[in-house]
Amino acid sequence: MVENKFMKIAIELANQSDKDVPVGALIVKNGEIIATSHNEKEKNNDVTAHAEILVIKKSSGILNNWRLDDCELYVTLEPCPMCAWAILQSRIKTVYFGSSDSQYGAFGSVIDLSKLGTNSNLKIYSGILEKECDNVIERFWKKRRDK
Numbered sequence: 001m002v003e004n005k006f007m008k009i010a011i012e013l014a015n016q017s018d019k020d021v022p023v024g025a026l027i028v029k030n031g032e033i034i035a036t037s038h039n040e041k042e043k044n045n046d047v048t049a050h051a052e053i054l055v056i057k058k059s060s061g062i063l064n065n066w067r068l069d070d071c072e073l074y075v076t077l078e079p080c081p082m083c084a085w086a087i088l089q090s091r092i093k094t095v096y097f098g099s100s101d102s103q104y105g106a107f108g109s110v111i112d113l114s115k116l117g118t119n120s121n122l123k124i125y126s127g128i129l130e131k132e133c134d135n136v137i138e139r140f141w142k143k144r145r146d147k
Helices: 002-014 051-063 081-090 130-146
Strands: 024-029 032-038 071-077 094-099 123-125
Touching: 002 024, 002 032, 002 071, 002 094, 002 130, 024 051, 032 051, 051 071, 051 081, 071 130, 094 130
Parallel strands: 071 094, 094 123
Antiparallel strands: 024 032, 024 071
16 A cells, blocks of 8 residues: 555654654655655744644745645644644645544544635545554653653
């Protein structure tokens, strides 16, 4: 499955998050990765430095367009409301995520911003390599608790 291939890369990106909650994201257009990122909130002391926001910014710069109509986003954790709204506004066509987020998930777990009546045709697929994505987050929090 092509979704698994790209999610495996997102997991590798998540593992680069260092002090940040390990979330990795990438944007694909026409089967090619155009940008990658991981959380950098702690690193940059920036509350908006979520993997999804960073990868949307990079992709917009690369494509010289804020409209990411024909793009797909792969992210290891269900987007929060801030990221979900940015995804909707950027017109990404498909989101694939691994782990659901029972605290902040904004594409079905807590709320579903895709249902707010925007002109979005966003497709959302959850649970892609879910166990592997869950393990990344669980290891991070276990390590933090053990300190």
